[in-house]
Amino acid sequence: MAAKHQQAERGPTSDFGILEELYPQLRRFAAVVADLDVDPDDLVQDALCETLRRHALHELDQPVAYLKRAMVNAAASDRRRKSRWKSLLPRLAGDSRSADHYPSDLSDLEILAPLDRAVLFLVDVERLQHELAAGELGLTPSAVRKRASRARARLRAELGPNLSSVPKEA
Template structure:
């Protein structure tokens, strides 16, 4: 690449990518946090890995209509591929990384994250994209490479599991 055609930042990368990464990093980490079921360290790793993938193709991605949406798709795919790789090499434990409780109701947050972590990864990804990211069925389907009917049925089944698993506990936790 000719340096006369592209301005480089102090770190050697295009300044537009740096601005994009700074503006999107927090949102990507929050989304990854939900995808991982509350693992803050893994969430940061996944967001960083996704941004690294974006950096390699930034020239093409920066010309897209919605680079933030593409970044979210890359994050979800990074999460899904990480789960596949990890399933053969790591074992699940019953201990959780310490994470500070934030928000109005830490008990509700912990209960929801715990139940969310029990869902299969595809169902969790559907719920996070549909209800956390507030994407439509079509957008979620495109991001996960599923059909819209598969997104609707996965969301319905996953929400039913959440309701069943939380039961009366949800009503108690949701009260002010």
Template sequence: MDSTTTTGNDAGPPEFRAFAAARSHHLIRTAYLLTGGDAHLAEDLAQEALGKLYGNWRRISRMANPAGYARTVLVNTFLSHRRRRSSREHVTDTFAETAAPPADPALRVTLLQALAELPQQDRAVLILRYWEDLGVEETADALRLTPSAVRSRASRALGRLRTRLGEQFDELARP
């Protein structure tokens, strides 16, 4: 058998398998925040993003920052998913089970609810800027926006969060 032939159990080139194993948890966590706490949709989006990367892995693996590109693909996958008519789902007040309880469940639930109420582009800006700790330029590149649009969306979205959280905001912001 030729050494380049793959079997049905093979998940692609070893370099891609290593990349996917190293980055999948990070992608799922980011998708979880983007979806407003929907763990199942987050896993689906991360898997779809990895599928898109797999198709172009030769080109992507030669990039300077394949992880950044993967994050951009994930955000674009999230945004296109929200635009599809078939993605209309009814939000419920139940959350997916977690293996370990978070440090402060009330804070987590409150912030996830507040994030879920933001428009999708504003939510994406906040998550990339403040959760992923990207700069304005990197966020602008990932979302195909101008840096000034990123700054204005971030400011507007933070204002909406402050309004939504009200008095809780000061308590939540304290360490």
């Protein structure tokens, strides 16, 4: 396995070359999918390590899809772990710890699950077709549509007064 890592030389077709090419979009994706207390680059690094433990990047047909799925999974696991602690912390230290003292616009999206944020980001911001987004996230196109629809509805319900415009369903 170590040899696999070391064989990645720094060229355009090497693993590092692949990462270098994909990094900008992976970094943006990670920043959306990760919770605010997680450094996006840490999530990219975790996904990269998780991938390299099993495959070299140049062996993958769609390394970007693989890495994005790894990031969504890692972010979802991290969120589940933290939610367990959050459910315990109020009992141990009072409710004050579970509240955000410095809410920001960025934290508005925390109400969505990492996968839902990923779907909205790919479909509404990156303007990917549902089929392409589904391919990157390992979902079916209909699942992507449903998730996007429900995520938008939830944003409307939770943040309606503070949002200037929530896209209507296509």
